[in-house]
Amino acid sequence: MTTILDGKGLADRMRAEIAEETAAFVARSSIRPCLVAVLVGEDPASRIYVRNKEKACEKAGMESRLVRLPASTTTDALLHLVRELNVDSGVHGILVQLPLPDGCDEKRILDAIDPHKDVDAFHPENVGLLSQGRPRYLPCTPAGIRELLIRSNIDTAGKHVVVVGRSDIVGKPMGLILVQKARGADATVTIAHSRTKNLPEITRLGDVVVVAIGRPKFLTADMIKPGAIVIDVGINRLEDGTLCGDVDFESVKETAGAITPVPGGVGPLTITMLLRNTLTSAIAATEQVNSPPEPSNAG
Ligand SMILES: NC(=O)c1ccc[n+]([C@@H]2O[C@H](COP(=O)([O-])OP(=O)(O)OC[C@H]3O[C@@H](n4cnc5c(N)ncnc54)[C@H](OP(=O)(O)O)[C@@H]3O)[C@@H](O)[C@H]2O)c1
Structure with missing residues (x-):
């Protein structure tokens, strides 16, 4: 008998666990984990993905912010936005929805995200930590x-x-x-x-x-x-x-x-792990400010 692996069911259970952990964190810190999604252009699939991420955040008790920008946005303007989000202590996760429109330098923009807020785990520092077996976040x-x-x-x-x-x-x-x-x-x-x-x-x-x-x-x-x-x-x-x-x-x-x-x-598990990484980031920013990075979910 073949087992059908129910990712949806597992994602629902894990999101309930994350919501509980988030509530406990908010209760002790008075800080709500916050994920900012940056959506450039009008790609319909990207709009749906970002909306699903927003809804999942809100359901887990996290704050979700959406920055929508026109397809004509320049690389420099995006870099400026990312730098602002990097220094905003109320932001714990930054997600730039891919693909970016032609003309935006995707690598430069992703590389500019503070690795501590890189909840997608695409930054070279996070890829390096993963390859050495001491991940900050898992993709x-x-x-x-x-x-x-x-x-x-x-x-x-x-x-x-x-x-x-x-x-x-x-x-x-x-x-x-x-x-x-x-x-x-x-x-x-x-x-x-x-x-x-x-x-x-x-x-x-x-x-x-x-x-x-x-x-x-x-x-x-x-x-x-x-x-x-x-x-x-x-x-x-x-x-x-x-x-x-x-x-x-x-x-x-x-x-x-x-x-x-x-x-x-x-x-459904992909968004669930995004919530997990955002919570890990918020906890690390407030409770482990001086500690070295801990493997968040690899072991
Ligand atoms: N479930 C989720 O949450 C989730 C998340 C991300 C992506 N996806 C989906 O997963 C799929 C892959 O996404 P991706 O971002 O990894 O795609 P991608 O960046 O387009 O990469 C596709 C990879 O598949 C390889 N490939 C293409 N045709 C092949 C073939 N005939 N035989 C062997 N290898 C082949 C390519 O090889 P080369 O490198 O040689 O070109 C490339 O490495 C897409 O359908 C995407 O929508 C789902």
Whole structure:
């Protein structure tokens, strides 16, 4: 019997836990964790993502602020805004919604965010800390996957995890997290991408296969070994308006040992981990001002 890994259910439970922790923090500090989202331009998908993040923050008892700017906003203007948010002690998390419009220097803007407020964990300092196994924050989507594996009692220690996709947001940090000498990790990791040769031969080696490529129903049943754990990160909108993942769910679920659905799998966990990082940032800013960074959620 294949297990359907219920990311939505787990996200709901975790958001309730985070809301409780937030309430306790607010009670002892009188400070509300605050996430600022910066949305540049009119991309409809980005607008929906940011709205969902705002709603989730408010439900968890956090403050959420939205800065909306026109697509014509310059890199310099964005850098100025980020610097203002960096020094605003009432702000604990800064999220610049990607993609930015053409003409905005995405790297420069992300690099300008104070690493302590970089709750997406994209800043090179946070990537470096993660690669050394002492993360300040874990990047939200791979952190959600790690949490899903741990809480579903899927032990990755000594297992071969094949990650398909090498983006800075999902694939690479997923590999970095799982290869660490840590709880919920200790895996042997292969990262595959569009230049990988004989991909099906490689994915068939995976005890766990994580697919994050943005190609509808790409991973088919013949590409995994029987009993493999399949994590589908993809979110693709088909012509008829329905959503599907990067995994051909209907066929793969017959062969896999466990599989995440789309929607209702990895997606809801990403925002949950953003809330977790924002709370961690607020607590660190107020209660551990002089302490070195603690691994927030890696072990
Ligand atoms: N659930 C969530 O919360 C969440 C969060 C983030 C992203 N997503 C979804 O996850 C998917 C991937 O997102 P992303 O930001 O990581 O995408 P991305 O930046 O476009 O990266 C895609 C990666 O997939 C690789 N790839 C593309 N076609 C391939 C193929 N045929 N065989 C093997 N590898 C291939 C690319 O290889 P190269 O590097 O060689 O080009 C690249 O590394 C998208 O559907 C996105 O919407 C979901």
